[in-house]
Amino acid sequence: MSASAWIASTLYRAAAAPASARFARALRDPAAAQAAILRRIIQQNRDTDFGRAHGFAEIRGAADFRSRVQVRDFAEMEGWIRPACDGRPNALTAEPVRFVEPSGGTSGLSKEVPYTAALLAEFSAATMPWIADLLRSRPALRGGQAYWAVSPPSRRRARTAGGVPVGMEHDSDYFPPLVRALLDRSLGVPRAVSRIPDLAACRRVTLRALLAMPELAMISVWSPSFLTLLAAALDEEWDALLGEMESGRLSAALAPDLRAELERALPARPDAASRLRRRFGRRPPEDLGAVWPRLALISCWADGHAARALEGMRRRFPRVEVQGKGLLATEGVVSIPLFRAEAPVAAVTSHYLEFLPDGPDGAALGVHELEPGATYEVVLTTGGGLYRYRLKDRVRVEGRLEHTPTLRFVGRADRASDLAGEKLTPELVEHVLASAAAETGIHPPFALLAPTWGQPPRYRLYAQAAPDDARALAAAVERTLLGAHHYALCRALGQLNPIEGVAVTDGERVYERVCTARGQRAGSIKPPALDAGTEWAQAFGAPLSAEVG
Template identity: 40%
Template structure:
């Protein structure tokens, strides 16, 4: 693609974002006023709906009245309303029609459907527009380059709910405005039709091939760092074979750059690469050093707090933390140090305080508790900036799998029943290096039984969870590793005390622990993995 065309598309689009940026800047200086306007608008889109009638929202004229009329909800509370929408009922949560349903996974592996209206897409665009404007100013080298926006394979046939509503988006660009999608479509590095490749291995190979063919790649935006790490690991293992699949001129250019760099690093493959956008806070922060080793020169920008249900914050170039998206949804925050108090409004967060977001969106979710933990780390204007700390529930998320303690516990129980190996102590931890995977430390009663079978049963059971199975299938997670240990419970207590962590009663010990402190803690015996275990179990 000719560089003048790319630069022209970029320049025209960035000029169009000036208004969005100025609007956000005004709101950031007066977040209470901005949030008042958002709540009025969101109550308006709910007028004459089944939800508004049940909660008597017509008379709401203040934040306090809204909080008093509508209790805080989780997905299970919203599910009956969403099921009515999925079955074709109109005006359930919003007056506007639902354009599509998007899948999200719960901590226990269950599939959740989130309704999307045009107004909800506009709310996302109210945050992504200022973010892209900031990128154009902070990183002008992106001008005239192409970008890759994360995508995963689509089903052969577009799925629909019983009421005929489509399920699923095409790719991450759906979160942007129509003009943004047009602008981003022109300089894309990987064709959207690659998402129609159903086989995960073939999809991954085609994605890598098209990325390698893109010599002017400037930006990569994906959700999880594990995706990029897996791509670079595959290049390292099969570089010659993969390079033989791309255009000869591009192959020669890459080989020349690799000779000059003396090592396989991302900037040698893509000399114009300047920005990696991915999760980088909370548990994902541990993956960033591994990602940095593959991309030593590119700027790694952690994404804000973005969920399928809504957007809470987005990053600013060179800023501390991620600024609250006060022009998107109506935001409330449960103070985790005073959980029984009335939730705070966006402008009431205090520096250093820890909170859990509650969102009300144009898609119909009302006072919806995201069950994430965040900390206020600064301010942009008068609007708080936050960092993501992790989930309130015990959930690990290395590559989008959202593996809960309950799922791990159930898998261990089933492995015990099937193999007759009785655990005396067990602890499962996420591991980021050298490859993302889960590691199970096991001390058993007696010495009978085959640990290889225990590990096989455990891996098979974990793959009953859609998120874990998908991450394994797409090469983002390696198989679970089982390590036999001695003195497990005594070591567990000693290490937690040393780290200043509470020690639970033995019967209350969680089987999943997210703290990165266990790799060298235990006296290790046999280590068990099975190379033949794969996602076809």
């Protein structure tokens, strides 16, 4: 047991006690908790540009709020969001924007979400009770070390056009500074790893750090495939990594100052390397729990498409408990997992939550008005300046904890495809296909981008064109999609293979046949640019294909 980690976990539980108590009270009366959040957000931002334009000074409750502020998606809010991201005071919030976080766009390739101190506090109002519940319910985690996924390396601007910083460094940055300092006491992977610009080098140094963590008790990642790919890299680099542990030298290509910092943080551990060699030889075991015998829990996505990716991860960690994450998006947190609940619980002490029922005319409901078994689209109002924002994530109400609904993510309201976090939407793909067609001069009468499972999965572009043209069009689509933040991250992390161009014939006829088999009326079928179904490889037979390198 690590003494510093045990002390940190004890202090963390003490620091999280007020947030945990507030959350426990809110579970018994979510309507009151939500009304207080809405009042706070409206009062704090009544004199902003958005607040004055929407009469915040006259709003007295949820009914007034809904009558004065319409539900909007990112494209409809972008005119308000952009000035805030560029640093204009009082555009959306009275508080200044501390940084912006990139996220996926809809018809555009990327969007940026403004983060304020109030928004970070709202995240903490959910994440602190979650971690406290982990430590209370799973004593094996106390005194152990943790690996929190480092934000993946990517080429991005350091600041917006108005000088606002872009991006947080580490997933633990969702927590306030004091709590982050406590969590960092249990982390064995140095935060400096997030500054490594090359993915392969980032993985290698991460593994080097993890091998020196015999007290590893918890892993927190987003996609299960991220951990599966890390395990595959360990298989390939095992012997060389043990050599680095013995020498204390890092072989990855690193800038001199970064190398020096990391080598100080990761000193030689020859005894540990020798023990691993004696026990496992020249390759790690299939069951990686044998390398980290204290590992008790993995936190990752477990719903939607991520459920399928769990299979590969469980093969490498068959004896480790997996806890599915709640619904936490770049824009805000909707639900958190608790061990006593059958599904993640609505995060009723964070943002103001509304829910749109399925159907064209459903009025927005408060969290206390949801019906078990029903499915809703989430609408967020946050301290970061998103007001009645359509998140476009859909949840199903599984039950209740006290008087608060438990929510399971079931998919996207915008027919998005999201195998590993790439968040492709039909509107985005329409835009990308039009750009690719203009670039290549190839205009097929039928073109459909669809996911297909593999190790890792990928997208195929089914194009009614000659094989060479299908390949060229797919290459152009791939190049353009690499400008979309989430798709580029998934490709950089190896969670998706490159797009494959597939030449097909009678594309619209095949598409119609599949859709009518799904129950759609033939007369109302219009082929979109993107379909999230995975049956298209079978539907189009065994076509000529060409992988885009």
